[in-house]
Amino acid sequence: MDGLLTPRESAKFIAENSRDVFIDGGGVRRVAELLLAKAAGPELRVGAWKAFHELNPKAADEAAVNWVFVTDTLNFSFWSESDEHKCLVGYGGKTYSGYWSLCAAVNRALDEGIPMTSASYYATVTLDEVRHILRSDTDVPMPLIEERHRILNETGKILLEKFEGSFLNCVRKSDKSAQKLLHLVVESFPSYRDVSQFEGKRISFYKRAQILVADTWSVLEGKGDGCFKDISRITMFADYRLPQVLVYLGALKYSDELLEKLLKGEMLSYGNRQEVEIRGCSLWCVELIRDCLLELTEKKGEKTSGEINSILLDYFLWDYARDHREDMKGIPFHRTRCIYY
Numbered sequence: 001m002d003g004l005l006t007p008r009e010s011a012k013f014i015a016e017n018s019r020d021v022f023i024d025g026g027g028v029r030r031v032a033e034l035l036l037a038k039a040a041g042p043e044l045r046v047g048a049w050k051a052f053h054e055l056n057p058k059a060a061d062e063a064a065v066n067w068v069f070v071t072d073t074l075n076f077s078f079w080s081e082s083d084e085h086k087c088l089v090g091y092g093g094k095t096y097s098g099y100w101s102l103c104a105a106v107n108r109a110l111d112e113g114i115p116m117t118s119a120s121y122y123a124t125v126t127l128d129e130v131r132h133i134l135r136s137d138t139d140v141p142m143p144l145i146e147e148r149h150r151i152l153n154e155t156g157k158i159l160l161e162k163f164e165g166s167f168l169n170c171v172r173k174s175d176k177s178a179q180k181l182l183h184l185v186v187e188s189f190p191s192y193r194d195v196s197q198f199e200g201k202r203i204s205f206y207k208r209a210q211i212l213v214a215d216t217w218s219v220l221e222g223k224g225d226g227c228f229k230d231i232s233r234i235t236m237f238a239d240y241r242l243p244q245v246l247v248y249l250g251a252l253k254y255s256d257e258l259l260e261k262l263l264k265g266e267m268l269s270y271g272n273r274q275e276v277e278i279r280g281c282s283l284w285c286v287e288l289i290r291d292c293l294l295e296l297t298e299k300k301g302e303k304t305s306g307e308i309n310s311i312l313l314d315y316f317l318w319d320y321a322r323d324h325r326e327d328m329k330g331i332p333f334h335r336t337r338c339i340y341y
């Protein structure tokens, strides 16, 4: 088997050989035009990460970086069998579901005096303590609690051994290169190694590692330790929400056979051919949307608020999916239960 392809190389190769998932050029252009209208706005800039999300840290200090690290270490698999019956966490007078239920639970723990962002705590936290910290207000617990406990112990121990217990030390070993940080993370922390194979090639998506680099860039506001010279080489994050919103917006299409399978709620296992095609084509689709958007902004001489990269497009589309949950009800997301996204 050849060497491991980067996420971008993987996505291109998958898109060129996909049988059940297709990128629609007209849809790509329509999404680029939707984003063009936002190009100079407050959403498509690094500051949106804090401005639009009350649960994200407002600070840009070491504690905030370690909040990002523990949250992104657990940032996977929030979907429930039925949307009416799911894990919910109440915090600050609001109720949160999905990814935000995790952030609410972390913040609730910190308010309760539990040092949830400290590696020396979660390296030895017990399963019962994790159940308490991530407890749901409904009778549906957060999925994969045992795996979350195992990963917290594993990751906390490594952070203590290799980086004196702080992710900021890991960031500072990456010479302000997003790519170096990405590879340092996947080399150091096993649960971040989101790799598969497709048509005889070893492919990578590195979804949680890429979003960790992106959220680190965001929490540090792109400045100081977070001023990554190559941040634009990070691609979108291949989760289960972006494919859903790209299909909804007409940029991505599924074969009848795959659509029928997803509408029935059938599970796809991690690394299954169709699961890899969904993730790879979504990633490549966002790269094409970005290329088209940059072309449009140049043509129109549109002012943008700094360089528009795939991270900002991803964040925008993910938030868009959140805000259009009702409208998207008819579009299925693919159900894969795993620790990688």
Ligand SMILES: Nc1nc2c(c(CN[C@H]3C=C[C@H](O)[C@@H]3O)cn2[C@@H]2O[C@H](COP(=O)(O)O)[C@@H](O)[C@H]2O)c(=O)[nH]1
Pocket: 048, 049, 053, 056, 075, 076, 077, 078, 079, 097, 098, 099, 100, 236, 237, 238, 239, 240, 241, 242, 314, 315, 318, 319, 341
């Ligand atoms: N592609 C992409 N996937 C993302 C995110 C985020 C959170 N980032 C936010 C935080 C700060 C930024 O401003 C972002 O707004 C979570 N996920 C993934 O979604 C899934 C959960 O979905 P639901 O069940 O609906 O909550 C799950 O796989 C989770 O890993 C993102 O940004 N992009």
